[in-house]
Amino acid sequence: MSKLAFMPFQYRHITFPDATRGDRLPFNFTTQDAGPKPKREGEEDLSGDEYESVGWLLDKAGLSISDYRPETIKRRIPACIRAVRVATIRDVCTTAGRHPELLRTAISALMIGVSSFFRDASVFETLGRSILPQLLADGSWPRIWSAGCSEGAELYSVAMLLAEQGALPRCELLGTDCRADAIARARAGTYTVEGIKGVPDNWLPRYFITDGRGWRAHPSLRTGMQWRSGNVLNTPEPGLWDLILCRNMAIYLHAPTAGRLWAQLEQSLRPGGVLVLGKAERPHGATTLRPIAPCIFRRDRS
Numbered sequence: 001m002s003k004l005a006f007m008p009f010q011y012r013h014i015t016f017p018d019a020t021r022g023d024r025l026p027f028n029f030t031t032q033d034a035g036p037k038p039k040r041e042g043e044e045d046l047s048g049d050e051y052e053s054v055g056w057l058l059d060k061a062g063l064s065i066s067d068y069r070p071e072t073i074k075r076r077i078p079a080c081i082r083a084v085r086v087a088t089i090r091d092v093c094t095t096a097g098r099h100p101e102l103l104r105t106a107i108s109a110l111m112i113g114v115s116s117f118f119r120d121a122s123v124f125e126t127l128g129r130s131i132l133p134q135l136l137a138d139g140s141w142p143r144i145w146s147a148g149c150s151e152g153a154e155l156y157s158v159a160m161l162l163a164e165q166g167a168l169p170r171c172e173l174l175g176t177d178c179r180a181d182a183i184a185r186a187r188a189g190t191y192t193v194e195g196i197k198g199v200p201d202n203w204l205p206r207y208f209i210t211d212g213r214g215w216r217a218h219p220s221l222r223t224g225m226q227w228r229s230g231n232v233l234n235t236p237e238p239g240l241w242d243l244i245l246c247r248n249m250a251i252y253l254h255a256p257t258a259g260r261l262w263a264q265l266e267q268s269l270r271p272g273g274v275l276v277l278g279k280a281e282r283p284h285g286a287t288t289l290r291p292i293a294p295c296i297f298r299r300d301r302s
């Protein structure tokens with residue numbers, strides 16, 4: 001079967017490299033010669049080259065450009081070009097086509113992965129003071145999922161709160177992100193001196209080990225944590241969850257895609273389960289989620 005048959009329609013006019021044939025040029029863009037074509041959503045903000053190139057890169061990571069707000073993508077293109085050390089976004093694709101290991105670098109630079117320990121301190125205070133104790137009081141083994149976990153600071157923050165309550169060993173903790181290298185760093189649990197900021201001073205020696213240059217999460221924190229890379233929009237994690245944190249990811253999504261995400265997360269919560277969002281996010285369209293504290297929503301029990 002033709003290689004093109006596997007490609008999403010919008011990429012079929014791009015000639016991809018065939019390593020077995022030793023093609024010298026990874027691919028040629030023909031969009032400029034193709035004459036006017038109808039604009040897709042987002043193309044007002046991105047040039048044709050940008051849309052095609054970023055679309056191709058995201059597609060390689062299992063993501064779809066149509067899910068993201070174009071202005072966010074646009075802002076990250078210079079960083080992506082710098083990270084791959086080339087001159088244009090088209091060069092990024094050409095280079096990543098020749099050196100697939102650079103795909104991760106390009107995707108990481110395109111996505112916004114800003115995170116920190118105990119980000120939005122008041123939310124973690126509520127989690128530690130009331131939400132987690134309530135979950136633990138049920139006597140069950142709480143399942144906790146950080147969706148869009150970046151390099152893991154969010155989930156390690158929850159893990160420390162659970163450890164303080166002596167409950168970490170009886171909890172299931174999962175972190176997922178679309179960036180494979182962020183997941184690799186989360187799994188390693190290593191942070192720079194700058195990256196570790198936010199962890200209270202007296203908790204640092206309790207939960208992290210230093211080699212003088214950086215910090216690594218203590219094995220007692222890491223043991224039992226699971227990390228997976230994937231697109232949360234098309235790979236719901238199996239089973240029902242007691243607590244889902246999905247913070248500061250939906251702000252980068254198109255409203256309809258964010259709506260799909262809320263519906264999916266709503267279904268992934270057990271009745272009575274809790275969803276934690278970023279400060280600027282609301283689960284629009286999710287009819288069974290009620291606000292119980294700033295950024296915190298509970299699914300109806302029935």
Ligand SMILES: C[S@@+](CC[C@H](N)C(=O)[O-])C[C@H]1O[C@@H](n2cnc3c(N)ncnc32)[C@H](O)[C@@H]1O
Pocket residue numbers: 063111112113114115116119147148149150151154176177178179182230231232233246247248249278
């Ligand atoms: C700004 S960071 C937020 C990290 C953390 N949740 C926090 O609030 O500190 C957003 C994260 O979402 C991830 N992300 C974006 N789209 C995603 C998708 N479709 N599936 C999984 N992760 C995604 C990005 O790679 C990035 O690590």
